[in-house]
Amino acid sequence: MRNRLSRALPVAVAVLAAVTVALPVSAATAAEPVPVSHAAPADHATYIVTVHPGLNPADVAHAYGITPLHVYRNTLNGFAARLSPQQAEDLRADLFVASVEKDGGVTATSSGPGV
Numbered sequence: 001m002r003n004r005l006s007r008a009l010p011v012a013v014a015v016l017a018a019v020t021v022a023l024p025v026s027a028a029t030a031a032e033p034v035p036v037s038h039a040a041p042a043d044h045a046t047y048i049v050t051v052h053p054g055l056n057p058a059d060v061a062h063a064y065g066i067t068p069l070h071v072y073r074n075t076l077n078g079f080a081a082r083l084s085p086q087q088a089e090d091l092r093a094d095l096f097v098a099s100v101e102k103d104g105g106v107t108a109t110s111s112g113p114g115v
Contacts, residue, residue: 044082044083044084045082045083045102045103046069046080046081046082046083046102046103047080047081047082047083047088047091047100047101047102047103048072048076048078048079048080048099048100048101048102048103049061049078049079049080049081049083049091049097049099049100050076050077050078050097050098050099050100050101051077051078051079051096051097051098052077052096052097052098053077055077055096057071057072057073057077057078057079058071058079060079060094060096060097061079061081064087064090064091066079066081066083066087067081068080068081069081069082078098080103083100088100088102
């Protein structure tokens with residue numbers, strides 16, 4: 001039984017994702033995909049978008065017309081992309097998206113051993 005469920009779950013998620021994107025709903029409840037050019041605008045910030053397990057992050061990005069800078073599948077399930085503020089908000093409202101965080105630099109400092 002577990003094998004059947006483990007095979008059926010990804011198919012069910014893909015079908016649900018396709019139906020959700022294809023269904024017409026009111027503008028107040030649906031996030032319309034916002035197309036972006038293949039060359040990411042330099043003035044848009046880079047975000048890390050994490051999607052729920054079992055979903056293909058590249059498919060989620062494609063559904064919004066987003067060209068990912070990088071797709072992650074090991075440490076997290078998501079993608080990095082330059083997004084407009086509206087795209088970031090639309091993705092945050094998507095049920096298939098777990099989180100949308102602005103990418104930022106990290107620095108490390110050391111105070112010596114034992115700290």
